[in-house]
Amino acid sequence: MFKKSISSLKLPHLKGTAGLAPVRIPQPKEVLLPVSPMNSHSAVNAEPVVEVGQHVTVGQLIAKEKDRGSSNIHASVSGTVKAIEPYVAGGRKAIAIRIESDGKMEKCPDLKIPHPTNLDEFLACIRDSGAVGLGGAAYPVWAKLSAAQKSHISTVLINGAECEPYITCDHRVMLEHGDLIQKGIELMKQFMGSEEYIIGIEKNKPDAIEALTERFKDDPAVKILPLSSVYPQGAKQVLLYNATGKVVEKGQRMASLGVVIINVYSLVKMAEYFVTGMPMVERILTVEGSAVKEPKNLIAPIGVTVRELVEACGGLKEEPGKILFGGAMMGKTQESLDNVILKATNAVVIMNRKDTEKTAASPCIHCGRCVSVCPLGLNPTAFSRAMELPEGEEELRAAILQREQVKVCMECGCCSYVCPAHRPLAETNTAAIGWIRNWEKAHKEGGR
Amino acid sequence: MEKPIMSSGPHIHSHASSRRIMLDVIIALLPAAIAGVVLFGLPALWLIVTCVAAAVISEYLFNLIAKRKQSVGDLSAVVTGLLLALNLSTAVPLWQAALGSVFAIVLVKCAFGGIGHNIANPAIAARVFLLLSFGSLTAGFPAPRGVDAFSGATPLALLAEGNTGELPSLLQMFLGQRGGAIGETCILALLIGFAYLLIRKVISWQTPVIFMGTVFVLSLVFGGFTVAVYELLAGGLVLGAVFMATDYSTTPITARARMLFALGCGLITFVIRWFFTLPEGVSYSILCMNLMVPWLERWTRRKPLGGV
Structure with missing residues (x-):
């Protein structure tokens, strides 16, 4: 038989920075290093192993991971630990270590090139x-x-x-x-x-x-x-x-x-x-978007603010409408230019107000575009209908969500992208996944 | 400085909109509408104007009275009115046509919750309503202007009577010079509309092709090549297959179920035309299959990638 092909979307690439070799940003005055991955997969904090006032060097371990939910965090500049404080970004909370740079970028003397044998x-x-x-x-x-x-x-x-x-x-x-x-x-x-x-x-x-x-x-x-x-x-x-x-x-x-x-x-x-022998203390990332003057690929220490990245790109030409960590489809919105980049921040996209204008959602016309585009073969309209059921219909909602297997959804956003009625399908899917997880948990403990 | 917006992805959107889709359907129907006016004269124009106006006004008033969000801007009422008009002949009095539009919009569409929620195709339900209430459609189809030979009987009626000698030529059939509803006769115009919908990706080719193909193949088996070609071009088959069996609201949401839907339409159309006393079965077949949609979707369900 014919090999089944996976549905997908042709999107505008918007990869104007592809020809630009990464350039190093000027040394930051300070960095803020959250000790958690701060994403939907994990919010576990690694355990800080430095104290306020302590001198640290580049690559020095400053927070030790506990398990698979977190990872070792290393100082990305040399200088003094100024604070260990709460930090909120993208709506998620973490502990973060603030280091004031001494401008020397002194390398940690304990670092050795590893030679594993098995x-x-x-x-x-x-x-x-x-x-x-x-x-x-x-x-x-x-x-x-x-x-x-x-x-x-x-x-x-x-x-x-x-x-x-x-x-x-x-x-x-x-x-x-x-x-x-x-x-x-x-x-x-x-x-x-x-x-x-x-x-x-x-x-x-x-x-x-x-x-x-x-x-x-x-x-x-x-x-x-x-x-x-x-x-x-x-x-x-x-x-x-x-x-x-x-x-x-x-x-x-x-x-x-x-x-x-x-x-x-x-x-x-x-x-x-x-x-x-140097752990992950810096990375290459793309800084792009309609509000950025000169989009670039940059090399930046982990923990610098978006503001510093923007300055390295000639500043903003317009007021930011949205600040994203990641791309246009699955990027996570950030509250402010003072948010700091994490290890996994592969891009900072800053859109202007015009690019973020939204068309109001209208009723579903049952056109089936969301179904035909879904890479996994799911039916997003079924999830929406289930979530719109009134109170008292939780059993039915759970039955529909289980039958239509909302938990398979990877939240890629294709359904929302194509919806001519501009319905927030991906957002509803995320809500539905959360809802059914809780429901299943409650019902497992309750009876069976 | 205003705060940046916090929202979940995606942060970009395609250019598609419901209104644009409806506009595309209207554009695709225009060749057939123009052909209808050219073939059947000014009465056809008044029919179109009446149906569209009645549809739009009744949706507007319904929303007003029911205190619903105004929806005439999505142009779907225009599509319904236009489709109904193209499904009627100039023998239908204008007041009946207007009543048909009101029936389609108020009872078939809005009462079920408006666009996307109706179960039956409004234009078809209204056509059947008029047929049963007034017999308006079978009372005789006026022949196009300049064609005298076969006023009164449609090609399907002639075929049913076995009166093949009076059948119009295939070229006449293709260009629409035969009796019938104003929008169904000119196959050329309908095919132009079909091509436009395909280019604009409003519909996919499968539904119309499977629907028409099923009728053609069955007629070929039972009646031979000439009969099959006439069956294909006659009645409302092309209009129904291209514009009504592809209606989003009243057909399945998955591609596989849509193919089954089209197959069912073709089968029922053929059975009605061939074995029943009714000369035409396109409307009934689509209406029947409209009711089958939930089952079609269930039967064709496939395992999602990484699911069970």
């Missing part, structure tokens, strides 16, 4: 480095790769799709850090013994495809896979299916298919640690 040591090193998934979820890299301890991982899928509008950070990484991609693959070969390495790249990055194809032309284990430039090509299930034809079924883990997916920049940062 898989366990390899994972322990990565764990020390605080490496997290830079594609958005900020899940610790060691935890993801630890699947190799339990079962053999035959395929490593390296995600260089970068399907979100505006973002070009991974594109630049693939152009400029091919050596580190190679190093990362060598490490995985050595310690995980995976046979196949597929680097999936959207075709709107032909230079990256060309450069990596050339670099790996003598390595039969590495395959460069050009992907069509559609959204959400980089989503876990979508990339897995398009690259391998496999699907993670309900209740299954990806590792049980013998596959792990790692973002290309996560791989590079992981490899970098084994070359320099």
